[in-house]
Amino acid sequence: MAEVTTYNEEVLIEEHGYDDHFHDHHHGDKYQSNFITHYIFSMDHKVIAKQFLITGIFWGIIGAAMSIVFRLQLGFPEENMAWIKPILGKWIVVNQDGIGTLAPDFYYALVTMHGTILVFFVLTAGLSGTFSNLLIPLQIGARDMASPLLNMMSYWFFFLSGSLMFASLFLSTGPFSGGWTAYPPLSVLPAASSGSGAGMTLWATSLIFFVVSVLLGGINYITTVLNLRTKGMTMWRLPLTIWAFFITAIIGLLSFPVLISALLLTVFDRELGTSFFLSDIYIGGEALDRVGGSPILFQHLFWFLGHPEVYIIILPAMGLVSEVLSVHARKPIFGYKAMVYSILAIAFLSFIVWAHHMFMSGVNPFIANFFVIFTLIIAVPSAVKVFNWIATLYGGNIRFNSASLYSIGFVSMFISGGLTGIFLGNSAIDIQMHDTYFVVAHFHIVMGIAAFFGMFAGIYHWFPKMFGRFMNETLGRLHFWGTIISAYMIFWPMHYMGMAGVPRRYYSFEAFDAFSHFDEMNKFITVFAIISFAFQILFVINFFYSIWKGKVVTTKNPWGANTLEWTTPINAGHGNWPGRIPSVNRWAYDYGKDGVEFTPQIVPLKEGEVDGH
Amino acid sequence: MREERLEKVITPDFGRNKIPAKKFALYVSFASVVMLFSGLTSAFIVRQAAGNWLEFPLPSLFYTSTIIIVASSITLQASFYSFKKGMKIPYQALLVITLFLGLTFTVMQYQAWLEMTAMGVHLTGNPSGSFVYVISGIHAAHVLGGIGAILVAIGHAFILPFFRNPKRKLRFEMTLIYWHFVGFLWIYLLVFFILQQS
Numbered sequence: 001m002a003e004v005t006t007y008n009e010e011v012l013i014e015e016h017g018y019d020d021h022f023h024d025h026h027h028g029d030k031y032q033s034n035f036i037t038h039y040i041f042s043m044d045h046k047v048i049a050k051q052f053l054i055t056g057i058f059w060g061i062i063g064a065a066m067s068i069v070f071r072l073q074l075g076f077p078e079e080n081m082a083w084i085k086p087i088l089g090k091w092i093v094v095n096q097d098g099i100g101t102l103a104p105d106f107y108y109a110l111v112t113m114h115g116t117i118l119v120f121f122v123l124t125a126g127l128s129g130t131f132s133n134l135l136i137p138l139q140i141g142a143r144d145m146a147s148p149l150l151n152m153m154s155y156w157f158f159f160l161s162g163s164l165m166f167a168s169l170f171l172s173t174g175p176f177s178g179g180w181t182a183y184p185p186l187s188v189l190p191a192a193s194s195g196s197g198a199g200m201t202l203w204a205t206s207l208i209f210f211v212v213s214v215l216l217g218g219i220n221y222i223t224t225v226l227n228l229r230t231k232g233m234t235m236w237r238l239p240l241t242i243w244a245f246f247i248t249a250i251i252g253l254l255s256f257p258v259l260i261s262a263l264l265l266t267v268f269d270r271e272l273g274t275s276f277f278l279s280d281i282y283i284g285g286e287a288l289d290r291v292g293g294s295p296i297l298f299q300h301l302f303w304f305l306g307h308p309e310v311y312i313i314i315l316p317a318m319g320l321v322s323e324v325l326s327v328h329a330r331k332p333i334f335g336y337k338a339m340v341y342s343i344l345a346i347a348f349l350s351f352i353v354w355a356h357h358m359f360m361s362g363v364n365p366f367i368a369n370f371f372v373i374f375t376l377i378i379a380v381p382s383a384v385k386v387f388n389w390i391a392t393l394y395g396g397n398i399r400f401n402s403a404s405l406y407s408i409g410f411v412s413m414f415i416s417g418g419l420t421g422i423f424l425g426n427s428a429i430d431i432q433m434h435d436t437y438f439v440v441a442h443f444h445i446v447m448g449i450a451a452f453f454g455m456f457a458g459i460y461h462w463f464p465k466m467f468g469r470f471m472n473e474t475l476g477r478l479h480f481w482g483t484i485i486s487a488y489m490i491f492w493p494m495h496y497m498g499m500a501g502v503p504r505r506y507y508s509f510e511a512f513d514a515f516s517h518f519d520e521m522n523k524f525i526t527v528f529a530i531i532s533f534a535f536q537i538l539f540v541i542n543f544f545y546s547i548w549k550g551k552v553v554t555t556k557n558p559w560g561a562n563t564l565e566w567t568t569p570i571n572a573g574h575g576n577w578p579g580r581i582p583s584v585n586r587w588a589y590d591y592g593k594d595g596v597e598f599t600p601q602i603v604p605l606k607e608g609e610v611d612g613h
Numbered sequence: 614m615r616e617e618r619l620e621k622v623i624t625p626d627f628g629r630n631k632i633p634a635k636k637f638a639l640y641v642s643f644a645s646v647v648m649l650f651s652g653l654t655s656a657f658i659v660r661q662a663a664g665n666w667l668e669f670p671l672p673s674l675f676y677t678s679t680i681i682i683v684a685s686s687i688t689l690q691a692s693f694y695s696f697k698k699g700m701k702i703p704y705q706a707l708l709v710i711t712l713f714l715g716l717t718f719t720v721m722q723y724q725a726w727l728e729m730t731a732m733g734v735h736l737t738g739n740p741s742g743s744f745v746y747v748i749s750g751i752h753a754a755h756v757l758g759g760i761g762a763i764l765v766a767i768g769h770a771f772i773l774p775f776f777r778n779p780k781r782k783l784r785f786e787m788t789l790i791y792w793h794f795v796g797f798l799w800i801y802l803l804v805f806f807i808l809q810q811s
């Protein structure tokens with residue numbers, strides 16, 4: 001065994017750090033002792049991160065539970081569902097024989113809410129909100145965000161948005177049910193479906209507040225990364241996590257406002273009688289006099305956000321995975337600069353591929369070609385990243401723990417789902433695949449599961465920093481294996497169903513003989529969905545149990561990582577470092593350099609030593 | 614206390630970026646407003662290309678209101694100049710004039726809508742008209758935000774004792790920048806509307 005490498009962070013910071021006179025005023029800290037300002041209206045980015053995380057977990061449970069209900073309908077349409085009547089109330093219709101069935105309207109509402117909640121509340125706010133908040137100030141060596149106030153507001157707008165969406169679940173007409181993409185006319189005409197009335201009003205309002213939250217957060221992240229990096233922290237010394245969060249924030253800042261445009265026009269169509277998105281509509285056999293608009297226009301606006309949004313979800317996960325893999329493989333990340341350039345390329349390309357969601361909406365096939373080409377080009381930077389992750393693992397001295405397992409799982413998922421993206425990106429193949437379970441399989445694997453894996457990797461890895469305790473490792477590994485196996489069992493079969501043409505978002509396939517041989521497969525999928533849900537409960541238990549009862553962290557840097565967050569006290573207060581701010585002397589990935597296991601960023605370069613890449 | 618102290622420590626930076634963090638954040642936020650209007654104006658173009666598009670002359674008040682908003686930018690800039698030079702009375706007076714011009718602009722936009730209605734171009738008619746109402750309306754909402762900021766600035770000018778420090782200068786400057794921004798935005802939108810009329 002090689003000798004154990006240790007550093008005395010305090011001494012290093014004292015000797016080389018930057019004195020911003022923070023400690024000069026150390027007295028009378030009334031604010032911190034107050035429960036309300038500390039835990040609720042906190043401006044400390046670390047607390048706000050936990051608020052995002054716990055709110056995200058709350059929504060994750062709700063969203064996942066919804067999927068179980070509609071999976072029951074798909075897998076076991078004949079079974080009696082009367083037992084969930086106490087929770088779902090009138091949405092379970094019980095006949096004279098006491099057999100309960102799920103109301104079709106509510107099936108659509110569930111699918112819609114599931115998509116909305118997971119995409120926006122869990123994988124955008126829960127993922128980006130948590131880790132951008134936690135890690136940006138800590139890893140760049142800042143006391144907090146550029147504007148702690150805006151940061152706090154960002155969380156509370158998210159909370160408000162979530163509350164409205166939550167309230168919509170209890171409407172007598174049900175929540176919005178026209179799909180997470182909210183295409184008109186279902187989203188515009190209250191008469192179109194039961195969820196299109198008050199449900200859609202709340203949905204649209206909720207999402208507008210959500211965008212406000214994302215923008216406030218994003219403005220802060222960008223400003224903080226550009227303005228508040230500590231001494232020596234050049235852009236090329238930033239850990240890949242920060243690069244990912246930074247670029248994600250830029251994408252969000254440029255794409256979410258376009259969703260606002262789409263939503264505002266929708267609201268005007270609904271409330272003021274304009275016809276931006278309506279034309280030639282018959283409702284209940286009657287022709288409406290609302291003409292002149294175009295529903296395709298909405299699709300363009302929506303997907304101009306929608307496609308970048310999927311990268312808003314996946315880039316932070318990629319950043320977390322890059323960091324976790326490197327730390328636990330005890331090797332520098334392979335191709336650091338190539339990683340950064342790939343993030344930039346993906347970000348750029350993500351803005352010019354949106355119409356690949358509209359190949360079947362009647363866009364001109366010549367224009368579609370343009371989008372086919374750029375869509376396929378995105379595979380290149382994506383492949384570069386995959387190659388680099390694998391190369392980082394190759395020959396590494398890998399520590400297999402929950403965090404690194406999830407990172408490896410991420411790579412597996414991203415490959416599986418990325419490959420099917422290439423099928424879909426060809427407009428000719430998409431004729432068959434569009435709106436089938438093939439698409440469902442594609443995006444759940446590449447975005448849903450992969451982003452969740454990135455998030456789990458992040459949670460297991462940074463839990464000690466967040467709560468000063470470890471999560472239970474055995475439960476963590478169990479959680480990993482249970483989740484990855486059931487995830488593949490759920491989504492792999494869906495590819496076959498999709499290729500056979502089984503359409504997504506159908507309440508029942510009873511009327512289609514052609515699909516009856518998938519009945520067993522649907523049962524199989526539902527069973528694994530339930531198993532996977534059970535494993536997530538295990539995670540939630542582990543999470544909350546460990547907050548109070550987990551193994552206590554006794555050293556500042558339990559993973560032997562190089563980045564700055566591990567130089568703060570174990571339970572750092574607001575301001576992060578009690579004395580000076582650390583200064584940075586090298587890139588973040590000196591693992592195994594010159595035979596030393598790891599060399600934190602605060603360690604000065606030796607005589608003649610060249611910094612990194 | 615600690616929060617305030619942090620505020621002090623966070624704001625002075627290490628000269629990474631020549632622009633103070635708050636001002637920089639303001640510029641960053643403009644990017645999102647620009648994208649909002651790009652979304653709307655692109656929708657305008659795409660929809661127009663699809664045909665069935667009603668042509669109508671822009672309300673003449675749009676031109677007058679443009680003059681007003683440009684004038685208000687000039688008066689606010691002059692007020693800022695007076696503030697920097699320590700001239701209290703012009704500083705206060707010009708702020709009030711700016712507020713007045715800003716309100717006039719908003720009212721004129723509304724009058725312009727009435728002019729459109731009188732022309733027979735209604736909000737709920739052909740989207741060519743609806744777009745003009747909606748885009749100018751969303752712009753007016755941004756102007757109202759600016760008027761709010763100017764009201765705060767007036768509060769500072771009349772209630773706080775007159776003195777100049779970097780914090781107050783920065784605050785004022787941010788109001789000024791925002792106000793110029795919404796002014797430019799309107800000019801862009803007007804030029805856009807004019808160009809789209811064939």
Ligand code: HEM
Nearest residue numbers: 310314356357375379418421422424425434435443446447
């Ligand atoms: C390798 C690169 C990728 C390609 C070529 C690709 C291509 C496509 C195409 C063409 C579609 C439309 C299918 C249809 O509706 O008929 C699609 C759907 C989708 N993709 Fe991808 N994709 C890629 C990677 C990703 C990634 C990385 C994510 C997310 C992190 C993602 C998330 C989604 C989502 C959410 C949908 C479905 C949206 C919906 O209709 O509800 N894709 N993809």
Ligand SMILES: [Cu+2]
Nearest residue numbers: 307354356357
């Ligand atoms: Cu896409």
